[in-house]
Amino acid sequence: MSWDITLAPQAGLEPAHPAPEAGALSTELLGLGQAPIVASADRALAWVRRCGAVSCTAVSVRPVSPRRVDGPETLARLAADPPEPHLLPMTASIGRGGLAVGGVELVALAKQYGTPLFIYDEEHIRVRCREAVAAWGDGVAYATKAFLCTAMAVLAHEEGLCLDVATGGELHVALSVGVPPERLVLHGNNKSEAELARALEVGVGRIVVDSFDEIDRLGRLTDAGSAPRAQRPRVLVRVTPGVEVHTHEFVRTGQEDSKFGFSVASGAASKAVAALELAPGVELVGVHAHIGSQVFDVGHFEEAAVILAEFFAPLSLSELVVGGGLGVAYVNGEQTPTQGEWAQATRDACEQAGVAPGTRITAEPGRSIVATAGITLYTVGTVKELAGIRTYVAVDGGMSDNPRPVLYGSGYEAFLPREPAARRPRAVRVVGKHCESGDVIVAEARVPDDLVVGDVLATPVTGAYGYSMASNYNKVPRPPVLFVRGGQARLVVRGETFEDLVRLDV
Numbered sequence: 125m126s127w128d129i130t131l132a133p134q135a136g137l138e139p140a141h142p143a144p145e146a147g148a149l150s151t152e153l154l155g156l157g158q159a160p161i162v163a164s165a166d167r168a169l170a171w172v173r174r175c176g177a178v179s180c181t182a183v184s185v186r187p188v189s190p191r192r193v194d195g196p197e198t199l200a201r202l203a204a205d206p207p208e209p210h211l212l213p214m215t216a217s218i219g220r221g222g223l224a225v226g227g228v229e230l231v232a233l234a235k236q237y238g239t240p241l242f243i244y245d246e247e248h249i250r251v252r253c254r255e256a257v258a259a260w261g262d263g264v265a266y267a268t269k270a271f272l273c274t275a276m277a278v279l280a281h282e283e284g285l286c287l288d289v290a291t292g293g294e295l296h297v298a299l300s301v302g303v304p305p306e307r308l309v310l311h312g313n314n315k316s317e318a319e320l321a322r323a324l325e326v327g328v329g330r331i332v333v334d335s336f337d338e339i340d341r342l343g344r345l346t347d348a349g350s351a352p353r354a355q356r357p358r359v360l361v362r363v364t365p366g367v368e369v370h371t372h373e374f375v376r377t378g379q380e381d382s383k384f385g386f387s388v389a390s391g392a393a394s395k396a397v398a399a400l401e402l403a404p405g406v407e408l409v410g411v412h413a414h415i416g417s418q419v420f421d422v423g424h425f426e427e428a429a430v431i432l433a434e435f436f437a438p439l440s441l442s443e444l445v446v447g448g449g450l451g452v453a454y455v456n457g458e459q460t461p462t463q464g465e466w467a468q469a470t471r472d473a474c475e476q477a478g479v480a481p482g483t484r485i486t487a488e489p490g491r492s493i494v495a496t497a498g499i500t501l502y503t504v505g506t507v508k509e510l511a512g513i514r515t516y517v518a519v520d521g522g523m524s525d526n527p528r529p530v531l532y533g534s535g536y537e538a539f540l541p542r543e544p545a546a547r548r549p550r551a552v553r554v555v556g557k558h559c560e561s562g563d564v565i566v567a568e569a570r571v572p573d574d575l576v577v578g579d580v581l582a583t584p585v586t587g588a589y590g591y592s593m594a595s596n597y598n599k600v601p602r603p604p605v606l607f608v609r610g611g612q613a614r615l616v617v618r619g620e621t622f623e624d625l626v627r628l629d630v
């Protein structure tokens with residue numbers, strides 16, 4: 125699904141087509157001299173009107189995610205409904221004490237551990253890991269950038285996944301809990317000599333090569349020619365298939381204009397393959413690509429798979445890795461493909477494009493493993509009603525524990541765990557406690573009418589790229605992380621203290 129509205133320069137608002145389902149879609153505006161703005165269609169068009177099309181030549185209107193929405197009424201109803209069950213962790217249940225996950229009541233956890241608090245449904249993560257292994261087979265890797273701590277590294281390894289690490293730090297965390305190096309895949313568009321040296325020293329399973337400079341670096345680090353073939357580090361070439369997916373610009377990676385990988389279209393990818401085939405110190409085993417994150421349309425994966433497969437098939441290599449990127453639903457009305465559907469579509473496309481049977485075709489899901497397993501709990505600190513403007517509900521966290529709304533304009537649901545099935549007629553903006561007007565957690569939130577100061581407020585689907593992107597902005601300590609399962613809560617990352625905030629100062 126995609127629509128483009130083209131505005132003639134300086135011509136005011138005369139779109140070639142009316143915005144489909146205006147108000148129901150997320151849109152991306154491309155303004156001359158402006159950073160892209162992600163907004164609802166209504167707000168996007170209002171923005172264009174305000175500009176008078178003076179600084180705006182083209183507006184691309186397209187759904188960032190396919191929502192089951194057939195009109196503004198459905199959207200309004202969906203917004204006021206409680207969060208749909210598939211936005212909650214798998215073991216979520218409603219009892220007398222409100223919402224429980226893993227058999228533990230969330231309000232009680234907030235009382236015991238304080239807020240903000242990250243809670244992960246361990247069973248949910250394990251089920252998603254098993255689905256990934258069933259869909260892709262051995263070699264499928266968990267992309268640790270989505271969420272990593274030692275407990276998560278152990279869990280993913282226990283469930284049979286390899287671990288994709290993108291920095292020396294992620295490598296260190298995985299190694300520190302005994303994940304065997306051969307189960308690790310090292311990524312990164314700018315791996316340092318030290319990171320590569322460490323990877324070679326411990327013997328990581330795969331290195332995904334991203335640039336000609338890295339090929340040179342690897343050449344210097346490997347003792348050219350002396351190691352028997354079987355002992356040489358196994359490498360894959362990361363390529364950009366030139367596919368633009370409908371997701372936020374900052375998480376699109378498969379297009380030609382990218383800092384990642386070697387372009388197929390320009391011939392750089394073929395040159396990289398040739399260089400690595402000649403490099404005596406490494407063993408080229410495959411090709412890798414990652415087209416972007418939060419991709420909802422299996423068609424994009426198919427499109428990329430065909431380009432990749434056509435590049436890959438003549439090379440007679442044994443491994444093709446299609447990266448991660450499977451989208452997850454964040455708000456009511458969103459639907460996503462399953463890991464099985466993603467894998468099947470990819471395999472079919474590869475087969476049709478001539479990839480030899482027996483080729484190891486695999487992937488690196490991150491978000492789809494952990495996002496929905498996680499919930500963040502906050503405490504409401506202030507409710508500020510600005511007559512005729514909006515109501516601000518401020519909580520005790522913010523962009524330091526969830527930078528995604530600020531970075532990508534991402535949407536979330538918000539609800540009260542004490543009344544998880546309550547309707548949410550009240551429109552508010554949930555904001556954090558940081559010294560930024562942009563410190564927004566849910567821009568267009570709906571909450572029950574009886575929300576009051578002191579309530580525990582939850583945002584679901586915060587398991588991916590929340591804690592892993594958390595910061596100490598404004599010297600706010602990072603929250604603790606709990607795994608819950610079978611009626612027990614287990615602290616897997618303790619919350620930072622004020623002491624921690626001065627620990628590094630010398």
Ligand SMILES: Cc1ncc(COP(=O)(O)O)c(C=O)c1O
Binds near residue numbers: 418490
């Ligand atoms: C190379 C690579 N693989 C896998 C992933 C994981 O993507 P996702 O979390 O969307 O599944 C990423 C995310 O940026 C990535 O860069």
